[in-house]
Amino acid sequence: MNKNEVPAWVLSLELDEIEFIKKFILSSGSLKELAKGYNVSYPTVRIRVDRIIQKIELNSKAENEPFIAYIKQMAIEDRISIDDAKRIIDKYRQERSNT
Structure with missing residues (x-):
């Protein structure tokens, strides 16, 4: 794989x-x-x-959320680090839960 x-x-x-x-x-x-x-x-x-x-x-x-899927795909393609992807997704989820 x-x-x-x-x-x-x-x-x-x-x-x-x-x-x-x-x-x-x-x-x-x-x-x-x-x-x-x-x-x-x-x-x-x-x-x-x-x-x-x-x-x-x-x-x-x-994974069904387009933004999260996009960020994860960027990490898979080594366009951003996995750690950065996790931070971006965590921040995104935090912002969504505050609204």
Whole structure:
């Protein structure tokens, strides 16, 4: 898969969230094993999974907004950095929620 094919929802994740997903897959989807690996309780891991799910769902919906899709596409094409794209999108969402 090349850079242009990376789904926008993946780009919205932080590095530690991607690492968490990797460990989840490597533990065959076992939240119990994941909790052991992180040395935390099962409910703590479940909360983290739920937050990542919400973030993915939110970003999947946001992809339908033309401005956000445009900014993400610019980041995918290396026309702006991913960090700058995140800041622009965060500012855009903040401004929209204030109106």
